[in-house]
Amino acid sequence: MPIEFRKIVVSSRFSPPDSGGAESSQEIEYRMDPLTGRWCRLNVVRARRPRQVSVDTSAIGELAERARASCPFCPEAIEKSTPTYTQLPYKRLKRGDCWVFPNLFPFSKHHSVTVFTREHFKTLDQITADELMNGLNASLEYLRDVAALDPAARYWLLCWNNQPPAGASILHPHLQVLADEKPANTLQQEIEASEKYSREGSCYWGDLIEVEEERGERMVKHGERVAWIASYAPLGNREAIAIFKGISSLSRLAPSDVEEFCKGLMGVTRYYVDAGFTSLNLAFYSGPSDSDISKYFYLHARIVARPSPTPIYVNDDGFLEKLFLEPVIDATPEDLAASLRKYMP
Numbered sequence: 017m018p019i020e021f022r023k024i025v026v027s028s029r030f031s032p033p034d035s036g037g038a039e040s041s042q043e044i045e046y047r048m049d050p051l052t053g054r055w056c057r058l059n060v061v062r063a064r065r066p067r068q069v070s071v072d073t074s075a076i077g078e079l080a081e082r083a084r085a086s087c088p089f090c091p092e093a094i095e096k097s098t099p100t101y102t103q104l105p106y107k108r109l110k111r112g113d114c115w116v117f118p119n120l121f122p123f124s125k126h127h128s129v130t131v132f133t134r135e136h137f138k139t140l141d142q143i144t145a146d147e148l149m150n151g152l153n154a155s156l157e158y159l160r161d162v163a164a165l166d167p168a169a170r171y172w173l174l175c176w177n178n179q180p181p182a183g184a185s186i187l188h189p190h191l192q193v194l195a196d197e198k199p200a201n202t203l204q205q206e207i208e209a210s211e212k213y214s215r216e217g218s219c220y221w222g223d224l225i226e227v228e229e230e231r232g233e234r235m236v237k238h239g240e241r242v243a244w245i246a247s248y249a250p251l252g253n254r255e256a257i258a259i260f261k262g263i264s265s266l267s268r269l270a271p272s273d274v275e276e277f278c279k280g281l282m283g284v285t286r287y288y289v290d291a292g293f294t295s296l297n298l299a300f301y302s303g304p305s306d307s308d309i310s311k312y313f314y315l316h317a318r319i320v321a322r323p324s325p326t327p328i329y330v331n332d333d334g335f336l337e338k339l340f341l342e343p344v345i346d347a348t349p350e351d352l353a354a355s356l357r358k359y360m361p
């Protein structure tokens with residue numbers, strides 16, 4: 017089935033200040049996600065305007081310094097300040113510099129935190145591929161142990177809120193790891209839509225990689241196991257999507273897949289910092305851990321930039337995003353892909 021990249025373009029007409037009453041217009045592009053039918057919108061002029069990039073990390077650095085003494089995730093505190101497991105063969109899982117332990121205020125029956133560096137504060141460009149790789153691998157080991165304990169918790173969420181504008185309440189870098197009995201909203205929509213798409217005889221995710229490769233405008237890097245694409249209709253700003261070819265679940269990831277992903281992720285984080293973003297959300301969208309649905313669904317990760325943590329920043333979740341679930345996007349995916357390509361290993 018051909019993938020349709022649908023868009024609607026409208027013009028907004030008005031007279032800008034100091035134009036002597038002359039009318040001008042700006043184009044607004046509504047884009048529909050080809051899989052789910054979800055819409056987003058962008059103002060093409062605004063998306064293309066040159067941005068003043070200045071990231072001042074001094075305020076967040078000072079905040080981090082003040083919070084250091086009471087940080088529960090720093091090496092000297094972590095064994096005293098964090099909860100322990102009661103049903104797993106360990107109290108906390110320790111792998112190298114990584115610690116996995118229960119979230120003190122869980123959103124799921126199984127909700128853990130993975131601290132992946134001993135360093136209390138790191139800017140986005142200081143976080144290394146090795147640190148993230150070790151953090152993801154330790155999280156996956158924990159999730160496999162959960163699966164043995166509670167096979168019904170088959171929807172694994174592996175996510176990262178980096179810095180407070182992305183929802184992190186503790187500055188010390190950490191991942192969030194959950195195992196649920198039901199898929200979270202957008203994951204459920206994607207799995208259902210992928211299954212529906214496959215009734216025509218092919219896999220949406222395989223088709224998407226193929227068509228983006230042919231068109232070239234949003235393909236960032238087509239790696240051995242992971243294809244990096246700038247989403248046609250993003251959920252968030254500067255959204256990159258990493259699709260794991262032929263794998264439907266986090267439970268089926270090999271260490272080499274994790275390594276390839278983390279190296280690519282460094283390209284995205286380096287680009288974000290250069291583009292003026294130091295905060296991000298990352299989430300894996302994983303099919304059920306106990307079955308292979310790669311016939312119609314591929315595991316993928318979405319990464320979106322969030323506002324930088326200046327003392328007074330403008331949040332990027334306004335009424336359209338929060339209450340209408342219709343993101344307003346600040347750059348065209350095609351321009352994003354062109355920029356990201358330069359950062360990919």
Ligand SMILES: [Zn+2]
Nearest residue numbers: 087090136188
């Ligand atoms: Zn700390």
